[in-house]
Amino acid sequence: MATLQLNNLHAEVVEADEKILDGVDLTVESGEIHALMGPNGSGKSTTAKVIAGHPAYEVTEGEVLLELDDEEWGEELPEEKLTWNLLDLEPNERAALGVFLGFQYPAEIEGVTMVNFLRQALNAKLEEREELFEDEADAAEDEDDDAGYETSPMEGPADEGEVDVAEFQQILSEKMELLDIDEEFAQRYLNAGFSGGEKKQNEVLQAAILEPSIAVLDEIDSGLDIDRLQDVSDGINALRDEQGTGILQITHYQRILDYVEPDHVHVMLDGQIAKSGGPELAEKLEDEGYDWVRDEAYEAA
Amino acid sequence: MTAAQVHETISEETVRQISDELDEPDWLLETRLDALAALDDLEMPDVIRTPGRDWTNLHALDFEEFVDPLNAAEDKDQIGPDEVEVLPFAEAVAEREDLLREQFGSVIDPEENYLVALSTALFSTGTVVYVPENVDAEDVTIRTTQNSRSLFNYTLVVTEQSSSVTILERQDTGESVDGERYYSGVVEIAAGENSHVQYGSLQDLDEETYNYALKRGDAADYATVNWVDGNLGSRLTKSSVETNLDGEGSETKTVGAFFGHDDQHFDIAARVWHNTAHTTADLVTRGVLDDEARSVYEGVQDVGREAWDTNSYQRENTLMLSDESEADASPKLIINNHDTEASHSATVGQIDEEDMFYMTSRALGDETARNMLVEGFFVPVLEEIEVEELRDDLAARVRERLQ
Numbered sequence: 001m002a003t004l005q006l007n008n009l010h011a012e013v014v015e016a017d018e019k020i021l022d023g024v025d026l027t028v029e030s031g032e033i034h035a036l037m038g039p040n041g042s043g044k045s046t047t048a049k050v051i052a053g054h055p056a057y058e059v060t061e062g063e064v065l066l067e068l069d070d071e072e073w074g075e076e077l078p079e080e081k082l083t084w085n086l087l088d089l090e091p092n093e094r095a096a097l098g099v100f101l102g103f104q105y106p107a108e109i110e111g112v113t114m115v116n117f118l119r120q121a122l123n124a125k126l127e128e129r130e131e132l133f134e135d136e137a138d139a140a141e142d143e144d145d146d147a148g149y150e151t152s153p154m155e156g157p158a159d160e161g162e163v164d165v166a167e168f169q170q171i172l173s174e175k176m177e178l179l180d181i182d183e184e185f186a187q188r189y190l191n192a193g194f195s196g197g198e199k200k201q202n203e204v205l206q207a208a209i210l211e212p213s214i215a216v217l218d219e220i221d222s223g224l225d226i227d228r229l230q231d232v233s234d235g236i237n238a239l240r241d242e243q244g245t246g247i248l249q250i251t252h253y254q255r256i257l258d259y260v261e262p263d264h265v266h267v268m269l270d271g272q273i274a275k276s277g278g279p280e281l282a283e284k285l286e287d288e289g290y291d292w293v294r295d296e297a298y299e300a301a
Numbered sequence: 302m303t304a305a306q307v308h309e310t311i312s313e314e315t316v317r318q319i320s321d322e323l324d325e326p327d328w329l330l331e332t333r334l335d336a337l338a339a340l341d342d343l344e345m346p347d348v349i350r351t352p353g354r355d356w357t358n359l360h361a362l363d364f365e366e367f368v369d370p371l372n373a374a375e376d377k378d379q380i381g382p383d384e385v386e387v388l389p390f391a392e393a394v395a396e397r398e399d400l401l402r403e404q405f406g407s408v409i410d411p412e413e414n415y416l417v418a419l420s421t422a423l424f425s426t427g428t429v430v431y432v433p434e435n436v437d438a439e440d441v442t443i444r445t446t447q448n449s450r451s452l453f454n455y456t457l458v459v460t461e462q463s464s465s466v467t468i469l470e471r472q473d474t475g476e477s478v479d480g481e482r483y484y485s486g487v488v489e490i491a492a493g494e495n496s497h498v499q500y501g502s503l504q505d506l507d508e509e510t511y512n513y514a515l516k517r518g519d520a521a522d523y524a525t526v527n528w529v530d531g532n533l534g535s536r537l538t539k540s541s542v543e544t545n546l547d548g549e550g551s552e553t554k555t556v557g558a559f560f561g562h563d564d565q566h567f568d569i570a571a572r573v574w575h576n577t578a579h580t581t582a583d584l585v586t587r588g589v590l591d592d593e594a595r596s597v598y599e600g601v602q603d604v605g606r607e608a609w610d611t612n613s614y615q616r617e618n619t620l621m622l623s624d625e626s627e628a629d630a631s632p633k634l635i636i637n638n639h640d641t642e643a644s645h646s647a648t649v650g651q652i653d654e655e656d657m658f659y660m661t662s663r664a665l666g667d668e669t670a671r672n673m674l675v676e677g678f679f680v681p682v683l684e685e686i687e688v689e690e691l692r693d694d695l696a697a698r699v700r701e702r703l704q
Contacts, residue, residue, distance in 0.1 A: 095663055101662050107653070
């Protein structure tokens with residue numbers, strides 16, 4: 001369980017010096033579903049990328065905090081391990097803490113099979129997590145352990161990781177069945193030659209395997225036919241219902257919200273959250289567009 | 302022109318001594334002496350030039366320092382199944398003089414350029430592989446471990462009609478020698494009618510060694526000559542893998558892979574000549590450069606006037622892992638017959654930042670992500686390698702280098 005908190009977040013494109021986020025405030029808790037809507041160029045995707053740590057963006061003001069609830073960790077966490085400033089962390093460390101970004105346009109990675117990638121990702125997450133949570137005295141001890149491990153050839157391949165191949169195969173099969181994904185996907189190269197819909201399905205599969213506490217899904221519904229939209233929606237609902245993941249779903253269309261019912265709907269305009277409300281807000285946006293939100297926002301200002 | 306420097310240090314006497322130790326017939330001694338005499342007038346092999354720059358400066362090689370043929374030393378394995386003759390060169394001279402006389406220099410002109418002529422004059426070791434008609438043989442392996450300052454090696458493969466053979470030749474260096482070394486390897490393949498040759502090479506010389514390699518095959522009617530050329534070692538490599546598609550319906554596939562680091566320099570070429578009708582060529586090369594390594598690639602597909610119904614494909618990709626590495630690639634397609642389906646492409650690039658972000662956003666650390674991308678980059682090339690042992694070896698060496 002965790003809470004993701006964006007406080008007065010300002011960000012710009014590093015190379016273009018172009019301001020995109022202009023004070024975003026947003027809180028997403030585990031178990032909640034939030035929809036983030038808004039016209040093109042309003043800053044929705046940038047918000048997602050900044051949360052995940054994309055190097056092309058520079059945060060000029062504000063913070064992105066992840067507050068953990070120690071129940072999940074099975075032991076009481078010390079105070080300093082409860083709140084994390086994500087902006088101080090590398091993308092892989094953010095992922096290890098339970099933040100997941102579902103990409104609008106996932107990269108195609110040639111030569112790396114899905115099954116290999118996902119297993120290594122899961123193991124990397126578990127390993128990185130351990131490192132983030134151990135205190136410094138333990139860390140020093142661990143390094144000694146590691147050194148000993150590597151010099152002993154009898155221990156087997158050191159890169160096997162916590163979840164071995166057989167165990168992972170089992171996890172993967174279950175999740176793939178849940179999402180109605182063909183088994184042969186596992187041996188394909190990561191997103192290489194995937195259709196747009198297959199890529200989106202694959203993003204949800206990855207979330208299902210990494211079991212994040214907060215998943216930011218950037219236009220996961222764009223370009224999906226109705227069957228795949230249902231599969232993807234089932235996957236997202238399962239994340240919330242079975243793993244308690246908090247969902248921040250960025251979308252252009254109200255359609256997916258019929259399948260994945262949001263608890264909260266936010267409208268983004270010009271790099272800020274201009275309006276928040278319940279599911280009825282999405283319907284009004286679908287019917288009336290964004291102009292009225294803009295008008296309201298300017299009146300208020 | 303500094304090419305004459307060797308001629309001053311290598312005498313006719315030296316050449317006679319090498320030839321005598323191998324108990325060679327007069328014709329072969331004459332061929333060597335002619336090559337020696339020709340050195341003065343021969344040019345270095347061509348190198349890629351871009352404005353203001355010769356990518357590989359062969360004239361700067363200090364042959365006086367390197368070349369010491371009378372002290373050549375090596376470990377050699379030359380192994381093959383019973384139905385194939387795999388002969389050390391001296392044995393080939395003794396037992397297969399007629400074959401040698403017919404084939405030696407038939408594919409590569411002994412005086413083709415300065416470095417080939419030098420090799421012809423001075424080679425002291427080699428292997429002759431003879432595959433009789435209808436024989437189907439796998440697992441011919443040749444391993445050369447260089448233990449001296451210089452080593453000149455020669456390989457001849459002759460396949461008779463409807464035979465097939467898989468050959469894996471490796472080069473590495475053993476006992477350390479102070480300073481720089483020179484390895485030269487010339488490979489000729491005469492592929493008979495309807496025969497099938499797979500020749501793989503894995504070059505893993507130490508990084509003080511300068512390496513010149515020229516491998517060329519002539520394919521008769523319906524013959525196939527497939528190459529795998531893996532380059533990992535050496536300080537500087539100038540390597541060319543070439544096929545003459547002389548026979549109707551003949552084919553070649555050339556798969557190249559290199560991985561340079563530190564200040565290694567690879568000058569890699571793949572070339573094919575479509576000389577007659579219904580021939581097919583596929584040239585695929587991938588290379589990775591780290592640190593200050595450099596590579597230059599040249600690919601040539603030459604479709605001759607008589608080459609009706611030609612299929613010819615070429616692609617090359619170089620991936621640079623550091624800002625200090627440098628690469629140049631020039632794929633060339635020369636078409637003199639319109640009845641040709643052909644493509645050629647080359648790319649030089651760095652690791653894609655979006656790819657890295659995608660992978661690290663899945664909890665993979667920078668180094669793991671990068672290594673997976675590099676291993677993945679080689680996969681399309683590895684998948685083209687039909688010899689499992691070579692494929693596994695190459696993949697393992699790539700992984701080692703990434704550690």
